[in-house]
Amino acid sequence: xxxxxxxxxxxxxxxxxxxxxxxxxxxxxxxxxxxxxxxxxxxxxxxxxxxxxxxxxxxxxxxxxxxxxxxxxxxxxxxxxxxxxxxxxxxxxxxxxxxxxxxxxxxxxxxxxxxxxxxxxxxxxxxxxxxxxxxxxxxxxxxxxxxxxxxxxxxxxxxxxxxxxxxxxxxxxxxxxxxxxxxxxxxxxxxxxxxxxxxxxxxxxxxxxxxxxxxxxxxxxxxxxxxxxxxxxxxxxxxxxxxxxxxxxxxxxxxxxxxxxxxxxxxxxxxxxxxxxxxxxxxxxxxxxxxxxxxxxxxxxxxxxxxxxxxxxxxxxxxxxxxxxxxxxxxxxxxxxxxxxxxxxxxxxxxxxxxxxxxxxxxxxxxxxxxxxxxxxxxxxxxxxxxxxxxxxxxxxxxxxxxxxxxxxxxxxxxxxxxxxxxxxx
Amino acid sequence: xxxxxxxxxxxxxxxxxxxxxxxxxxxxxxxxxxxxxxxxxxxxxxxxxxxxxxxxxxxxxxxxxxxxxxxxxxxxxxxxxxxxxxxxxxxxxxxxxxxxxxxxxxxxxxxxxxxxxxxxxxxxxxxxxxxxxxxxxxxxxxxxxxxxxxxxxxxxxxxxxxxxxxxxxxxxxxxxxxxxxxxxxxxxxxxxxxxxxxxxxxxxxxxxxxxxxxxxxxxxxxxxxxxxxxxxxxxxxxxxxxxxxxxxx
Numbered sequence: 048x049x050x051x052x053x054x055x056x057x058x059x060x061x062x063x064x065x066x067x068x069x070x071x072x073x074x075x076x077x078x079x080x081x082x083x084x085x086x087x088x089x090x091x092x093x094x095x096x097x098x099x100x101x102x103x104x105x106x107x108x109x110x111x112x113x114x115x116x117x118x119x120x121x122x123x124x125x126x127x128x129x130x131x132x133x134x135x136x137x138x139x140x141x142x143x144x145x146x147x148x149x150x151x152x153x154x155x156x157x158x159x160x161x162x163x164x165x166x167x168x169x170x171x172x173x174x175x176x177x178x179x180x181x182x183x184x185x186x187x188x189x190x191x192x193x194x195x196x197x198x199x200x201x202x203x204x205x206x207x208x209x210x211x212x213x214x215x216x217x218x219x220x221x222x223x224x225x226x227x228x229x230x231x232x233x234x235x236x237x238x239x240x241x242x243x244x245x246x247x248x249x250x251x252x253x254x255x256x257x258x259x260x261x262x263x264x265x266x267x268x269x270x271x272x273x274x275x276x277x278x279x280x281x282x283x284x285x286x287x288x289x290x291x292x293x294x295x296x297x298x299x300x301x302x303x304x305x306x307x308x309x310x311x312x313x314x315x316x317x318x319x320x321x322x323x324x325x326x327x328x329x330x331x332x333x334x335x336x337x338x339x340x341x342x343x344x345x346x347x348x349x350x351x352x353x354x355x356x357x358x359x360x361x362x363x364x365x366x367x368x369x370x371x372x373x374x375x376x377x378x379x380x381x382x383x384x385x386x387x388x389x390x391x392x393x394x395x396x397x398x399x400x401x402x403x404x405x406x407x408x409x410x411x412x413x414x415x416x417x418x419x420x421x422x423x424x425x426x427x428x429x430x431x432x433x434x435x436x437x438x439x440x441x442x443x444x445x446x447x448x449x450x451x452x453x454x455x456x457x458x459x460x461x462x463x464x465x466x467x468x469x470x471x472x473x
Numbered sequence: 474x475x476x477x478x479x480x481x482x483x484x485x486x487x488x489x490x491x492x493x494x495x496x497x498x499x500x501x502x503x504x505x506x507x508x509x510x511x512x513x514x515x516x517x518x519x520x521x522x523x524x525x526x527x528x529x530x531x532x533x534x535x536x537x538x539x540x541x542x543x544x545x546x547x548x549x550x551x552x553x554x555x556x557x558x559x560x561x562x563x564x565x566x567x568x569x570x571x572x573x574x575x576x577x578x579x580x581x582x583x584x585x586x587x588x589x590x591x592x593x594x595x596x597x598x599x600x601x602x603x604x605x606x607x608x609x610x611x612x613x614x615x616x617x618x619x620x621x622x623x624x625x626x627x628x629x630x631x632x633x634x635x636x637x638x639x640x641x642x643x644x645x646x647x648x649x650x651x652x653x654x655x656x657x658x659x660x661x662x663x664x665x666x667x668x669x670x671x672x673x674x675x676x677x678x679x680x681x682x683x684x685x686x687x688x689x690x691x692x693x694x695x696x697x698x699x700x701x702x703x704x705x706x707x708x709x710x711x712x713x714x715x716x717x718x719x720x721x722x
Contacts, residue, residue, distance in 0.1 A: 361643075369515075370530050372531055415639060423640065433647050440648070443651075448655070451659065451663050455663070455670075457589035459666070461588075466673075
């Protein structure tokens, strides 16, 4: 009896174990994503699970299951990416995760980037997918928690691009683009006003295929800049491409300004911002002057010189320096993006258009506005006449006031000596 | 006699040189002139040390322009009033003849320079206006006309441009600036010398405040007029004496 009971209990035990093993096997092979994770988390769920790398540094092997379950890749499970794990415990070193298994387009693009080239050249710092996108916590780009969401992408890039050590090591020309961007009209729009249509790093630099400034395929290559900005500023792009500046740039003249030469790059400000180099009060002295008062550039291309100096000397220029927003600045007469030489019939300063241009401030402007030089230089007859008058007055003042000083000086000396004499006599 | 005397009455020891009306004219001119100088040069020299701190502040720039035009209007209004005053009143017409320059002024100037350089023992003697005052007054009229015309042309630039080419505006701007320098320097070097810096006058000639000159000032500065007044007084006294004696008889 006893034996029978024992036998039956043994059979029961065997049966239960078989059920258990079967369940386990079924679970292991049929619901791997759900249960394998549990298996993985036996070790990787421990927050103190670490190993030591070849350099002897302790590195954490902990994977936060909570974070992973929220990531866009949660459904793939561990082996979705770590496909070389076939048994647990697995080999000590696993293959690097190949994002290209799914994201082959992105990887192909990435392989054209400066980051990939740097890695090929042996840089230990250049970013791979995970450095920008994260690892187990990858979120869709539209999620504000994503490291590449407009709200966060600048900070993600800045981890290297505003790190003085990296900047120095790789001689990155712009040392702290992040702080410039944060103050820019784009940065403020994205970061403070939560306008995610405004430009972030990727809007101008691209994302996976980031290229350097000297690469003609880069969206920031100088000749590509107008088109890059034109992605958002389409109307202005249309205007700019009619201008003399763009026709010159198209000929390969690097001195011809593209968008960033006047507006700045990472630090680009709204023209209404008083610190913008194209603010009405600053545009002449901070922007146009850089080329149009440059001996090198005016000399090289035979552009009229003295334009800035004559403007600054005129009432318009003086009023601007005084702070008047009502006075004309360079752009008031020459246009902004559509600047053309006066010989072009479309130009705002073509003689046929001057009455209209001047008339926008001076109601009822007559033909006299179009007569004679606007920028009064001594290479014109009226300019020389005015210069003679200036010279005449200068010498008139020197002689008249000089004579007064001599006349009164003698009087002063006599009277002063008389006073001293009288005081001595007292 | 030939020396014109403008002094009507003699108050014990003081001679009334400027009427209240003339003093108000002078100080209106002085205040508007000084404000015109400040607000004008503030436009022309935005980078100078005294403009720099307010340069680029729009409402201050607009205020500057407003003050300049108000003072310009006061200055021009004063010019018109002064012209009427000089031509339309007896005192004004007497002043016009007192201001008329002549050969004596050239001789006075030569003698004054010689005296100041120690080449003559005697200073020149002046009537109601010395050659220095005549020169300044005539220069003021000339300067006011130039500044008034050019100022109005710049104030109403759209009207100016209806009749003249744009370069005329440039010319007028240059004239307005240089004439302003000439006027300002003349006031500082010439006028301020005679009413402030002059060691015999310093710290200030009060006659444009009180309107009066003392006996000593009158004798020292305008000897010929003082002498003529003395003569007139004694003649009057003599005439009165004769009159009284005639009545007695």
